[in-house]
Amino acid sequence: MSRRALDTNRQGIEITGHNLSNLSNPAYARQRLRIQTGEALPSPSGPTGTGSVVSAIEQVRSQLLDSQIAIETSITGFLESKQKALEFGEVNLGQRIDRQATTPEGISAAQGVGGQFGLVEGITEFFNSLQALSVSPNSTADRQVVLLKAENLTTKFNNVDSRLERLRGGLNVSVQDDIVEANKLIKEISDLSASITSSELGGTGNANDLKDRRQQAVESLAKVVNLQTSIDSTTNTFSLSVSGRTLISANKIDEDLATFTDDAGGRQVRAVNRTTLVATNLTLTSGSAQGTINARDGAIASLKTQINDLANALATGVNTLHSPGFALDGRSKDRLFFTGVTAGSRTAARDIALNSALLQDPSLIQASADGQPGNNDVALSMARLASQTNAALGNLTFVESYNQSVANFGQALNNTNSQLLDQQAVDRMLLRQRDSLGGVSVDEEMTNLVIFQRAFQASAKMITTIDELIQSVIALSR
Amino acid sequence: MRVTSSSFPSLLNYQLGQLATKQARLQVQAGTGQRFQVGSEDPRAMRKVLDLQSEMKTLLQYEKNIGNLTDTVEASFAAVKALKTVTDRAGEIATRSDGLRTVEEAKTFAIEVDQLIERALQLANTRHQSSYLFGGTGNTTPPFTATRDADGRITAIAYDGSEDVNEMEIAEGITVKVSIPGANRSGSGDRGLFTDRRSGVNADLFKSLIDFRGNLQKNNKAAIRTTDLPNILKDEENILFHFGNIGAVQSRLETGAAMANRRKASLEGLASKESDADLAQTLVSLSEIQNAYTAALKTGGTILSQSLLDFL
Numbered sequence: 001m002s003r004r005a006l007d008t009n010r011q012g013i014e015i016t017g018h019n020l021s022n023l024s025n026p027a028y029a030r031q032r033l034r035i036q037t038g039e040a041l042p043s044p045s046g047p048t049g050t051g052s053v054v055s056a057i058e059q060v061r062s063q064l065l066d067s068q069i070a071i072e073t074s075i076t077g078f079l080e081s082k083q084k085a086l087e088f089g090e091v092n093l094g095q096r097i098d099r100q101a102t103t104p105e106g107i108s109a110a111q112g113v114g115g116q117f118g119l120v121e122g123i124t125e126f127f128n129s130l131q132a133l134s135v136s137p138n139s140t141a142d143r144q145v146v147l148l149k150a151e152n153l154t155t156k157f158n159n160v161d162s163r164l165e166r167l168r169g170g171l172n173v174s175v176q177d178d179i180v181e182a183n184k185l186i187k188e189i190s191d192l193s194a195s196i197t198s199s200e201l202g203g204t205g206n207a208n209d210l211k212d213r214r215q216q217a218v219e220s221l222a223k224v225v226n227l228q229t230s231i232d233s234t235t236n237t238f239s240l241s242v243s244g245r246t247l248i249s250a251n252k253i254d255e256d257l258a259t260f261t262d263d264a265g266g267r268q269v270r271a272v273n274r275t276t277l278v279a280t281n282l283t284l285t286s287g288s289a290q291g292t293i294n295a296r297d298g299a300i301a302s303l304k305t306q307i308n309d310l311a312n313a314l315a316t317g318v319n320t321l322h323s324p325g326f327a328l329d330g331r332s333k334d335r336l337f338f339t340g341v342t343a344g345s346r347t348a349a350r351d352i353a354l355n356s357a358l359l360q361d362p363s364l365i366q367a368s369a370d371g372q373p374g375n376n377d378v379a380l381s382m383a384r385l386a387s388q389t390n391a392a393l394g395n396l397t398f399v400e401s402y403n404q405s406v407a408n409f410g411q412a413l414n415n416t417n418s419q420l421l422d423q424q425a426v427d428r429m430l431l432r433q434r435d436s437l438g439g440v441s442v443d444e445e446m447t448n449l450v451i452f453q454r455a456f457q458a459s460a461k462m463i464t465t466i467d468e469l470i471q472s473v474i475a476l477s478r
Numbered sequence: 479m480r481v482t483s484s485s486f487p488s489l490l491n492y493q494l495g496q497l498a499t500k501q502a503r504l505q506v507q508a509g510t511g512q513r514f515q516v517g518s519e520d521p522r523a524m525r526k527v528l529d530l531q532s533e534m535k536t537l538l539q540y541e542k543n544i545g546n547l548t549d550t551v552e553a554s555f556a557a558v559k560a561l562k563t564v565t566d567r568a569g570e571i572a573t574r575s576d577g578l579r580t581v582e583e584a585k586t587f588a589i590e591v592d593q594l595i596e597r598a599l600q601l602a603n604t605r606h607q608s609s610y611l612f613g614g615t616g617n618t619t620p621p622f623t624a625t626r627d628a629d630g631r632i633t634a635i636a637y638d639g640s641e642d643v644n645e646m647e648i649a650e651g652i653t654v655k656v657s658i659p660g661a662n663r664s665g666s667g668d669r670g671l672f673t674d675r676r677s678g679v680n681a682d683l684f685k686s687l688i689d690f691r692g693n694l695q696k697n698n699k700a701a702i703r704t705t706d707l708p709n710i711l712k713d714e715e716n717i718l719f720h721f722g723n724i725g726a727v728q729s730r731l732e733t734g735a736a737m738a739n740r741r742k743a744s745l746e747g748l749a750s751k752e753s754d755a756d757l758a759q760t761l762v763s764l765s766e767i768q769n770a771y772t773a774a775l776k777t778g779g780t781i782l783s784q785s786l787l788d789f790l
Contacts, residue, residue, distance in 0.1 A: 023483055023484070024484075026484070086518070087518075090516055090517065090518055095516070095517065095528075096515050096516055097512060097514065097515055097516075097524065097527055097528070097531075097753060098510075098512075098515075099510075099511065099512055099527075099749065099750075099753055099754065100510070100511070102531050102534065102535075102749075103538075104538070116531075120528050120531075120532055121535075123532075124531075124532045124535045124536065125535070127536075128535060128536060128538075128539035131536075131539045131540070131543060131647065132539065132542065132543065132546075134543075134644070134646065134647065135543045135546050135547060135646055136546065136607060136608075136609070137644070138608065138609060138617065138618050139607070139608065328618075368615070370615070370642070372614070372615035372616045372640045372642065373615070373616065373617070373618045374609060374613065374614065374615035374616060374617040374618065374640070374644065375615040375640075375642070375644065376615075376644040376645075376646070377644075380644075380645065380646075380647060383647065384647070386536070387536075387650050387651075399528075399529070399532045400529065402528075403524075403525050403528040403529055403532070404525065406517045406524060406525065406528060407517055407521040407522065407524055407525035407528075408521070409517060409518075410516065410517020410518040410519075410520075410521035410524055411517075411518075411521040413517070413518035414517075414518045414519070414520075414521055417518065428492065431488075432485070432488075435482050435484055435485055435488070436479050436480045436481070436482065436485070437480070439480075439482030439483070439484050439485065440482055440483055440484070441480070441481070441482040441483050442483045442785045442786065442787065443483075443785055443786040446785070446786045446787060446790060447786065450790070
């Protein structure tokens with residue numbers, strides 16, 4: 001009996017040590033010894049106790065809490081990756097407010113140390129330069145300013161478009177990386193599940209530490225893709241599905257995740273059966289892969305389209321007025337102001353350029369409507385485009401349309417930020433609950449250690465006492 | 479609720495992170511004077527401020543336009559004022575010529591009128607900022623060309639400029655014509671400074687002066703009295719009309735500048751309301767958060783440094 005007691009308390013001390021050594025492991029759920037009263041032996045005076053036995057090493061873990069955390073982790077992963085993608089988008093758009101650099105004096109002071117030059121400034125300054133040209137249409141200096149501002153504007157359009165395109169490429173790579181990571185985790189979960197089933201075969205005990213690791217892997221996978229898990233209580237095997245497709249069935253991987261490029265050039269996710277190689281497109285609902293896809297095909301794609309529409313409308317509007325005008329020599333005409341843009345172009349922001357002939361000779365700007373060098377009709381009409389609404393831009397002016405795009409994109413990121421804040425609060429609450437349930441407390445473990453130590457010491461004393469009693473009995477017979 | 483050994487550190491970590499983020503944001507607000515820098519921080523206000531800033535820049539451009547146009551109008555005023563002295567003197571000579579006794583006396587006046595014609599031509603071809611003031615929209619070459627006789631005297635002056643002048647925008651949708659065409663021979667459109675053929679005006683300064691000079695040379699008092707003097711008076715009236723017109727344009731430009739200035743101040747106020755940080759409030763908030771940060775550090779340090787281990 002005392003030997004069993006020593007064994008029980010030794011195990012108690014070992015588990016306390018195991019708990020303490022995993023104090024800083026966030027995936028760990030504390031373990032505890034389930035001690036039962038030993039089987040009583042019949043005796044003339046009735047059943048006599050035989051001390052204690054260890055019936056199991058239990059893990060303090062809630063299945064419900066774990067599955068809730070996996071679901072919420074997936075939503076958090078979705079929102080975090082969406083937030084990151086949209087933040088990149090906002091940075092790449094490059095539209096900031098610097099109120100200290102809005103007046104000429106402020107702009108001068110901000111030279112080399114910041115300032116404000118986004119697309120809206122480019123558009124405003126271009127049309128303002130046309131206003132200045134309308135006041136002195138034969139001034140070469142004012143013509144050069146118009147060209148300088150137009151070149152700044154086209155460069156800005158080109159840069160914003162190429163940055164958004166690079167971001168799209170980067171987000172595609174991010175989706176691919178996520179899926180590579182997901183497949184690694186799926187393999188790890190499958191291997192761990194097989195080990196758990198084999199360890200627990202015959203009901204010899206719980207594979208607690210392996211379960212910790214599997215739960216950690218499941219939560220890591222949930223961060224990447226939405227998933228559902230189940231354990232077959234009969235066979236003690238694990239299954240996992242993503243968006244309705246079973247990837248792990250009875251501990252074995254049936255299907256792998258893969259990516260493919262859709263018609264719009266965006267990377268999407270599908271499941272590929274290992275045996276039949278049949279691929280099924282997945283509609284993910286959460287997880288970081290879907291967060292990236294959502295941002296890429298949602299707010300970022302809209303922003304890119306809106307900037308293209310803006311470049312198209314602006315270039316078409318200016319060209320339509322400029323073409324019939326006359327250059328300073330009173331004869332040259334029919335030149336486009338902007339090149340690279342055709343009606344209905346979907347790549348206007350990328351292709352828009354200033355007509356190189358004008359760059360070489362500012363006098364070729366066709367500011368005159370009748371060939372007289374001092375006539376400003378065309379210059380003034382072009383300048384007035386700035387305040388005219390455009391049907392292709394939802395009946396907004398160029399600047400209003402762009403500002404609306406900036407605000408809409410900002411709103412998308414703002415919404416994601418606040419959703420993520422709410423989600424993080426839910427995550428924190430669930431993790432606190434799990435910590436409260438299964439986290440390790442030094443105070444508790446030290447108290448347990450003292451209890452097991454004292455019980456061990458008492459059991460040892462029991463042995464020495466019995467030993468002394470036996471010695472006394474032996475001494476009697478001498 | 480069961481509190482474990484990781485409860486305090488994770489809570490403290492979260493609180494310190496939140497407080498540090500708030501401090502960083504308030505520091506940026508205090509450093510820049512703005513509540514936000516990018517659209518995601520306040521999309522509605524961002525939209526409004528970008529609109530306001532764009533409007534402000536357009537107003538600044540209108541102000542520049544008005545400044546340039548004011549210079550042009552002042553140059554026109556100076557030229558027209560000088561031209562008025564020409565017609566004044568010509569009228570004076572025409573009045574006095576009635577009392578001349580000899581042809582020689584008349585010829586002396588003719589020489590003076592000849593100079594007045596030269597002066598008027600010089601004024602007619604006045605340049606301002608690389609343009610000829612009275613050339614209309616064809617203002618890159620001298621608008622008036624003189625034909626001279628063997629003695630170098632002007633016998634005729636032709637107008638090669640344009641009879642059209644530009645509309646200039648001084649505010650959204652508000653235009654003003656600041657230039658004066660040198661001549662209007664069609665009888666409709668903008669009134670010419672030297673020549674205007676519309677009925678009721680019928681002014682032609684150069685022709686009047688050249689005819690007057692010819693009649694002086696011949697001492698043709700009757701023609702001077704009945705034709706030249708009335709013609710010179712018509713030209714003077716035409717110049718007076720332009721004086722008045724220039725005054726009206728100047729007044730419109732001044733009004734435009736004042737309106738732009740008022741709108742700028744109003745826009746600045748609106749943009750400030752939308753985006754500027756209240757420095758006093760920012761500093762008070764920063765101070766509060768710094769206190770909370772210090773308190774979190776202190777309490778966290780106290781709690782984390784103790785456990786049952788210290789007493790066993």
